Amino acid sequence: NMSSPPSPSPTRWFKALRTRLGEPCLRTYPLECVDLLRRARIAFQAGRTLKECFRLTQLEALVRMLEEHECDFVDALGRDLHKPRFETVVFELITVKNEALHAITNLKKWMQPQPVEKNLSTTLDECLVISEPLGVVFIMGSWCNPVQMCLVPLVGAIAANCALVSPSEYTVHTAELLHRLIPFYLDNECFHVILAGISDLPEIVELKFDHVFFTNKEEGGKIAVAAARTLTPVTLILGSKNPCYVDQNCDIATTVQRIAWACFHNAGQSLMAPSYILCHTDVKARVVQALKCCLMEFYGPDPRESRSFGRMVNLEIFSHTRDLLWRSGKVVVGGQVTEAEKYIPTVLTEVAESDPIMQQEVFGPVLPILSVNDVDEAIAFINKQEKPLCVYAYSTNSNVISRIMQETSSGSFCSNDCILQSLMVALPFGGVACGMGSFHGRYSFETFSHRKASLLRGTRFECVTYLRFPPYEDRNLSLMTWACALSQKSQGWCQIL
Numbered sequence: 001n002m003s004s005p006p007s008p009s010p011t012r013w014f015k016a017l018r019t020r021l022g023e024p025c026l027r028t029y030p031l032e033c034v035d036l037l038r039r040a041r042i043a044f045q046a047g048r049t050l051k052e053c054f055r056l057t058q059l060e061a062l063v064r065m066l067e068e069h070e071c072d073f074v075d076a077l078g079r080d081l082h083k084p085r086f087e088t089v090v091f092e093l094i095t096v097k098n099e100a101l102h103a104i105t106n107l108k109k110w111m112q113p114q115p116v117e118k119n120l121s122t123t124l125d126e127c128l129v130i131s132e133p134l135g136v137v138f139i140m141g142s143w144c145n146p147v148q149m150c151l152v153p154l155v156g157a158i159a160a161n162c163a164l165v166s167p168s169e170y171t172v173h174t175a176e177l178l179h180r181l182i183p184f185y186l187d188n189e190c191f192h193v194i195l196a197g198i199s200d201l202p203e204i205v206e207l208k209f210d211h212v213f214f215t216n217k218e219e220g221g222k223i224a225v226a227a228a229r230t231l232t233p234v235t236l237i238l239g240s241k242n243p244c245y246v247d248q249n250c251d252i253a254t255t256v257q258r259i260a261w262a263c264f265h266n267a268g269q270s271l272m273a274p275s276y277i278l279c280h281t282d283v284k285a286r287v288v289q290a291l292k293c294c295l296m297e298f299y300g301p302d303p304r305e306s307r308s309f310g311r312m313v314n315l316e317i318f319s320h321t322r323d324l325l326w327r328s329g330k331v332v333v334g335g336q337v338t339e340a341e342k343y344i345p346t347v348l349t350e351v352a353e354s355d356p357i358m359q360q361e362v363f364g365p366v367l368p369i370l371s372v373n374d375v376d377e378a379i380a381f382i383n384k385q386e387k388p389l390c391v392y393a394y395s396t397n398s399n400v401i402s403r404i405m406q407e408t409s410s411g412s413f414c415s416n417d418c419i420l421q422s423l424m425v426a427l428p429f430g431g432v433a434c435g436m437g438s439f440h441g442r443y444s445f446e447t448f449s450h451r452k453a454s455l456l457r458g459t460r461f462e463c464v465t466y467l468r469f470p471p472y473e474d475r476n477l478s479l480m481t482w483a484c485a486l487s488q489k490s491q492g493w494c495q496i497l
Helices: 030-045 052-068 070-081 085-111 148-158 172-185 198-205 220-229 252-268 281-299 315-326 375-384 398-407 441-447 462-468 474-489
Strands: 126-133 136-140 162-166 191-193 211-215 234-237 243-246 276-280 330-334 346-349 366-372 390-394 412-415 449-456
Touching: 030 136, 030 162, 030 191, 052 070, 052 085, 052 148, 052 172, 070 085, 070 172, 085 148, 085 252, 085 441, 136 148, 136 198, 148 162, 148 211, 148 441, 172 191, 198 220, 211 220, 220 234, 243 252, 243 375, 252 281, 252 366, 252 390, 276 281, 276 375, 281 330, 281 346, 281 366, 315 366, 366 375, 375 398, 390 398, 398 412, 441 449, 462 474
Parallel strands: 136 162, 136 211, 162 191, 211 234, 243 276, 243 390, 276 366, 346 366, 390 412
Antiparallel strands: 126 449, 330 346
16 A cells, blocks of 8 residues: 655655656655554464464465465576576575474474473473564665575574564665565465665664664674664674685685585575685685686686676665775786676785775685685684674685684684575574574574463462562571572572562
8 A cells, every 4th residue: 555645754765766767666665664563463463473374374374375476586587687587586585484394393482482490399390482573673685685585584583573674775676576466365464575775774773673683794783783672672684704715725716616606606695605715825826726617617707797796786885895995905817897787796805904905805706816825814803803703714624624613713613515504494684793583494493483381380388389488587587598508519509489
């Protein structure tokens, strides 16, 4: 329903989104957003989302939407990111379907109250942790993976809550497609898609949701501040510099293939892509040569003509990346910059830690290579920087892998490959210093649930528990102290209360 009038407020909450052809597309007005939140709140309070069968129906509908409209998603992502069909199907649609199917299979188990260890005073009682839905949550997607980063967290939200979803304004065609399709598949009172500009999101957050989920670096701090004003819990998945160490003991051909794929798929626009290589000096020349050969195999002599190579999302991000590139290191592969096509695949060497490309976050197909003399130097370099979202290490020496995993801190770690750890439903994905919280599989369900401590007890054993009540007597205190000492010796059986 787009009939709501514009807000009389002078504040511009939502900018008109524009397609490449320049026509304004649908936008969500503030009054409409308030109404959608109200409708979702009423639906949640009525218990509409609580039954397992409702949640399963919604998850199955989400899978059906992806299957029935695969071509539409391929077309939308092709328009927004020049994304190859293969990348869209495998890393957007199948990734979301895997999450939904995993949730469908495990939802009953996740919803069941979890019993916990009892103690002396609760021997005849039930001690449970109950996963209780939070309510109405707000999910803001990323333009890097506009389907995956909207719908994977939505799977976790569907498994418990109502939700408002805001796709990225940068990927306009994908946002419009989600806005058009979701009402046909998901419950129209519980789940809504809004179209808004990223700079307006903090004001939406202040409407007071029960949880806010946000991916991408832009505006992350503002989102957190806005959520703090209403004491709203947040999950922030923010980008950072992701180091990739290449040891002298590694299979160069396989290593370079995997790194090149991770750096250049989706035109390098990924929160999880390696940001730079810390290459052992002994193998640097071989790595550079292998990269040249690998990129030729992947994309041919001119990647602009390859159907497997995407484009950057807009001129603003392209220009930012180009400016950093021109002021850093030495180009050894690529370097051809085509503004009209937002095309810039490049490998740099002779990069210094102080170069602009190392000082700012880069979302694009640019791979700097720095030299290190050993694993100690690599670990020291990583630990000097802000804690990364991902750390990667390539080596056939298990001791090297163990050292980097244990002696560095990051949101996730992967040895001898890249990005895959962030796609697995069984592993949590999130940052340490770059953001807070995690998602995927059960971790998504728990992100959007409150774990309620529940003690179900009767009125028996009053002959023992009366010791805690006034008037306080020394005799009662002695008995309580004795019970505490006894419980400590018997491994966790706490005092009689």
